[in-house]
Amino acid sequence: MSPPLLPSWRALAALLVLVASAAHADSLRRFALVAGNDEGGDETRPLRFAQDDARKMHGLLTRLGGVAPGDAKLLLNESSKDFLAALTSLEARAKESQARGERTALLVYYSGHAKDGTLRLGNSRLGFEDLKQRLSNAPADIRIAILDSCRSGALTRTKGARRAPSFEIESGAARDARGLVILTSSSADEDSQESDALSGSYFSHHLASGLLGDADRSGDGRVTLFEAYSHAYARTVADTAASSGGAQHPTFSYDLAGNGDLVLTDLRAGGDGLVVPGLAPAGTYYFVDPAGLVVAELDKRSDVERRVALAPGTYRVKRRLSDRLRIGEVEVARGRPVVLEEARLRDAPFSDDPVKGAAPEGGAWWTVGLSGGVQSFLDAPTRDTLFLSVGMLGAEAQLHDYFRRDWVWGVDVAVGGKQAVLALPTLSGPAYRYSVTSLGTTLTSEWPQGRVTPFVGARMAYQVMRRDFADEAYPDQKFAMFSPGVVAGLRWQLLRSLHLTGRGRLHYLLYTVDEQRSLGFWELSALVTYQP
């Protein structure tokens, strides 16, 4: 069972002192350092979604969080040295703002590994205490650290934050509206868990979903730090309670003085978003992007209008009933809110759930597909008289996210051929059939960008070329060789289980019959894959 989700009266009382003041918050000059690192160096297994979480948070803060794009830095898989350098840069700018009399806020978000009291940024480390000390001394009126990493609660433990169900807030003496707030995704002895179904960590997902509107309990169109945390806390604990890793308890600590809770996101900042009217049925709404991932959730109560600050785009909306789903599609336009009309939702069986199914253990999924393309050698005499340019048809199977997230291992077979007439200096005229058989294995790395996923990788192929002459006076000939190459392309998700890939390959082939010659050939092909 989930633990109680409400903060203690003590915490609530402390925050009531800091009554949220939107106007006050809006006068802040905000700076943000957002870092995500899948790698944690030795003794750690690579994370799968840390970079994605950082990207989401960066986008959210610059779109809704009042952070100008120029005041935000996004670091992906960078070292602690880069992290500190970026922090120094932002501190300097915050100091300049302060010198101009501006109030400033510095938000640091980190998603990645942490172990033994240090953040692990690849093979580099940054001690919790060092970071805390650094933030404590940072020249900003308000410093906020959000750490989504294992055992990150160690950062707050020294300040007295304890494992929920009721989190505690420590407050210094109330003098000025300045101080340090630290949110962590787990307590000092817990792992932070990722979810294949969410394509992110539980904590960051719920924090982001809350910042998009689900956490706006007051309904004022603004999500404060406290609202966001309490929402992320409750949902993270609830979602991880039944997981194999056990319930994960975020922590919160602050050392703030003065008045005002901090508004983290303004749901009306861009003018766009989705409005769920008060008359809409109560229940939990899920907003699913074209890749089948839930980008936001909304716990809707009866007769209460809610707003979700979705970025412009197309979303599928799902509401789960006891015996069926209600699903529909909504287009969020830029610059104006869109009202979700219940009439546009339809009944659907559970099998039509638009949410991409949770991947099997290890997060792996596989596809099968058919391809069509062209193979041609770079050297003109070679492609005219030896290895001809031909169309190829093939079949492939791909295993995604098995060895590592966004890595794809594939095996493929393709055949091609054409009728041709030999044209050599002393021999022209014999007709023959030229054919190519290609067996290959490919390892690629993908960078999902919504529906479109660019990828690059390496391929090893076993090429067999033949020519069979109609005239028996000429022997049928064959050449076989392993051929290393590189591949790059784009994969589009057309439908939930259907992908279209366009790709190019460049291969090296050592020809050894008449003489040793280094040859190169390219392939352009389209691939349609089905994800069972």
Add this chain to the structure above:
Amino acid sequence: MRHLAPACLLLALAACGGDFSNDDLEFLNALPQREDLSVTTPGERMGGGAGQRLVRQGKVGSPSTLMEKLGDASALVGNTDETGRDINESIGGILDSVESITRLTPTKREPNRRVWGPVLGKNDMEFDTRFVMTREGERFDYQTQYRRVGGGEDDWWSFLEGTFQADGGVRKGTGRLYIDWKRAREKQWLFSVDFLDGQEIRYQTQRLPTQVELEYFGPLPDIFPGRYMYREAEGDLAEMTFEMRGTDFVPGGLPENVALVTRWAPDGRGTALLEILSGDIVGAKYTECWDAQGRVTFISRSWDFLNPTEGVRASCPDMSALDR
């Protein structure tokens, strides 16, 4: 498991390579094929059985002008058929020896050079055999070479030598093959065939009429005819030129040696021009035409003043394409 990786690597390497070679094809194209040099006999044009019928009728080997009558099966057709088969057999034997080794994958591929073999050859494995081809531009040279087993590079000697001047098309060009029987005897590779010193085949397939010549060289040139020539012209017209020795072609006390030029059309009709080279009436000429069944339709005898021709000359097919 320790040897699995090396084993897989060896297996993969073994699966690489092949014989996909343009140069190989050009080298092979320089070698004559049986169909390029073979004679299509008039008997084959008639359906394959006429020549055999003539042999059975005793019409082959001793043509006699006294015996030839209009409507009879032509003995000259039978002689042409048999000579053609002899030529095919002789050339076929040579080409068989070349094909038997070039059917294998070349053991050496060098720029403008190919080597097949060496393989253990005949005579109780006493000789190695190899076939060497070289190329210079469009000219190809080749040799079938032998050496005693255990011999060095300098011990190879050529039994067959050939050249081919390519002209771009499928086996289009001019070529020559020479069989050195005398040298084979000297090298103790061969102990029989002492009546022949050499045998040469010359051919051109570049343009019509195509031509194949077979010539024998030996110590006894008068014993058997030494030169045969076969040509094919536009419209599948064919011609064979050869000699026959010791025939009793005309009455008298001497046997005749005659020179024959026979020509035949795709439907089997043909003509023959015979000239007596030695014997009773040297210089006399005999002309004969036959129909699609090989029956004589026209006869002309230059020495017969009373009855120089029989039959209708117009029944003779037009063979002028062979004169161009």
